[in-house]
Amino acid sequence: MAAAARLNRFRGWLPGRTLSLAVLAATLCAAPVLAVAWIALTGETGDYLRHLAGTRLPTYLATSAAVALIAAAGSGLIGTGLGWLMARTDFFGRRTLGWVLILPLAVPAYVAAYAWLDLSHAGGPLQAMTGGLFPTIRGSWGAGLMFALVLYPYVYLLARNAFAAQSADAYNAARTLGAGPLHAFWRTSLPMARPAIAAGLALVVMESLADYGTVSHLGAPTLSIGLIRAWSGAGSLVDAARLSLVLVLVAIFIFGLERAQRSRARNINAAGRHKPAPRLPLTGLTALAAFLACLLPLLLGMIIPLGRLGWLALRTEAASGLAAASLHSLTLAGVTALIAAALGLGTAYALRSRTTIAILAARAAGLGYAVPGAVAAVGVIALLSGTQALIDPAWRALTGEVFPILLTSTGAALVLAYLSRFAAAAISPAETALARVTPSLDGAARTLGATPRRRVWQIHWPLIAAGVTSAGLLVFVEVLKELPATMILRPFNYDTLAIIAHNFASDERLGEAALPSLLIPLVALLPMIFVARYLSRQDR
Template identity: 55%
Template sequence: MTFFRPGPALLGSLAALVAAGPILAVAWLGVTSPWDDYLTHLASTRLAGYIANTLIVSATAMLLAGLIGTLAGWAIARLEFPGRGLLEWALALPLAVPAYVAAYGWLDLTQAAGPLQTPLRESGLAVLTSWMPVVRGPVGAGFVFAVVLYPYVYLIARQAFSEQHPDLQHAARTLGASNWQSAMRVTFPLVRPAVIAGLALVAMESIADFGAVAHLGAPTLTVGVVRAWAGAGSVADAARLAIVLAFFAYIAFALERQSRSRARYGQAQGQQRPTERHALSGWPAGLVSLACLLPILLGLVIPLARLGYLAVTEPVARGVVPALLNSLLVASITAVIAAALGLGAAYAIRSGTRLGAFSARLASLGYAAPGAVAAVGALVLFAGLQMALDGLWGGQFPILLSATAGALVFAYLSRFAAVAIAPSETALARVNARLDDAAMTLGASRRRIATEIHWPLIFTGIAIAALMVFVEVMKELPATMILRPFNTDTLAVIAHNYAADERLGQAALPSLILVLACLPAMILAARSQSSRRSV
């Protein structure tokens, strides 16, 4: 392995610089800036609550999402039942629902004056309301995260179950193990690393969230970062809290990377026979179908149905169309650039150089940085660049860099470029290196090989990478709140603003439009992954 090859290594280095720049800026500002009394006051009052809520929310989300995702992945991979083909990709659709949107719907449904509690009290069955708790607080937030983030576990677990060699179960049965013993001692232990990788993604997303925990009254460290920036007006204190937040996120990220590296030991090696699925009929088949449908109802259908009712019956919110256009614009721009960076990082890995591989892996760290951390880091970087330009200009530089769409896109790229790397790397890895060797012996240049051989084969993977980044950017809230240009809102921001003012009826329409804008991209990505896996 060589250390450096200019083209691919530079592309990977650019992706790493975009991802690592804001994180390094946050660390630098948090260490070098003078201290004041804000953090001292926070440490004696609310910091312990922030940390406790962060742990409770993430633990609850991981527990429930792990249970839902693992069982759903096993059922889809190992059983044949009515609706399985549809549910295989439909189970991934709750990822299109931002956690704060699901929180709006569930809190309105279950609160004391909501449509689920009021009829019971009016009919004299108030005792039953104790069996229907209000979705609020850290546990309620954990439930909301679980029903929208379980697809992270489901998708990885489904793949792990499908890639297990059938002979493993056959060998267990020949040794006298029952079907239950074979599942508990062979099947599920082998997919444990894959499940842990999915749970780590759930933990990172729940730690990074702002809208859902703020609405449900479970302030976490992300809320503390936003309050330090917006309320106290201290970027330095926000940076210090962001360091603590990033610490928790990187623990989850390290766990995810380690689990992924261990997951390969549970996968089949060599030529794989198709996975054997046990056909169900009668009431067991209907029960499994309903069980697989339940997560979709909880994470997608029920909260959106409630918001749809509110959108129809309440006054229409203002500024929805401009916010939609702003959301689509920044999401599309970021998706295209992120896909290009992801492809560059994938080529850096394929190049075989140490610098290229290191840069691509460093770029993957950006996903572990919550949106608030990326936003504060981008704010610090662009503010420093602005000061440097002002000094060179000899006064106020005519272009303001901090509160601009460019700074916002940069923060998005810092966090979500890593989302594009994995699909790009997977797509490029499927292209046999012998094709390159054959083309080069015929005199083809590297550029021609990339455009005429690689591109037709990897286009689907690159498109999926862009779609996933598009969905993530559309849903992102804390980074958008901190860095959006003045008088420029997105659907996520106006939905949060209305919900924060307790005008949920007005928040319903932008929330619905946001999900409907994300669903087509999510459907395409989920169906593409399912069809590609079944080939």
């Protein structure tokens, strides 16, 4: 009876067979990772990896750890501080700043790195203004700083929501017992927000480890550098897969730590209610200080870098092929975003069934976001190459010819790699949006004789449209910024804005790199504004 009831509830909630979409999303995200693991564990060790283990690998590991720690420390400090200001204080401009502070996510870290290195290198404007005292932004600390300035919104968003949801009871009790404001915050508010902050920091660390453009430009050799060199330089799929497996294991370890931290969170209230913490009104100098504190990361992470690149772009003739690269970027991002939004919505509907398959599929899909782009690309190559090897013998026996090369180095392979990494990013916003569709709404519609299709279009869709659109736009922005996966899988003479910008910057031709670098955040800014306003709609 229980199984039948669950099945009926499952059919009642789902508009069609959305469980298949959840399974498809899980397959797209998990298959490349499994292919990487298979190649890494079964392939023969090449000379490159042996050489690397005795020479550069310790440097790659140490630099990766240093960059991740600096990025986590910087983004944690900025994001937590801003989150508390937005959630617990009130001052002029707070509501606008609440969503504007999310916009640096539209700026790729490598774009900020291009601008800041140009500003701070020997003979640059900042060196000239300070008489050579301003440090050159490069190396591990420079890369970590760039990540902190553009990725702090991950921590800010989660910290803001955590602080806003807290009860004032614990903080007031600490103040009643004689604790000062800072001490009460440290002993009550911060520990309760720690799981949310840890989740944001995990995203920052994983994004830092996944990056290639920033660490390459600033001279901070991380594991991503080694992976790209193993594939493009040594041409060894097995060695690239083994370095990819190291990155995957690190990502899983970080993901596990974040899950463990979250599982320790407890929000207990015997009555089931809590008194919301009042906002502290700021006036005069304190309000000005809060406003400037919010403005500083915007200046450093978005306004100054984009301003510098705009100034360079105006002084340099535009490079050829920019229109085609823009079209390629928009096409890849648009197609991936549409597919990811559909998969995310299907997975969100499937999760409403609470069946084991749906839950496992969602968790498998969620792992994809922890996988660096270079790993996803190597996984797609391994997956398609393995499929090719399985088909070839039978095809040769039938036709006497080799089976046509599968989708490697095509736009389809790129979309597959993007989906394996970013499809998970569309699940959570879609699930949150779908939570607005309550059982009573569906029950009332069924009572009035509405068909399942009519319920979806006339009741569900108006409630979930903004959330699903936000999910697709998030994926659109992420694909626009993606560099390592595109470098590995792109077809010949198929450039994107990120590729053109990277190629020019690698050749120290920053004038030519300025315009494509500037176009990426400018194109991403409009969808990011929509996403930021949607995420901040309850911050009133």
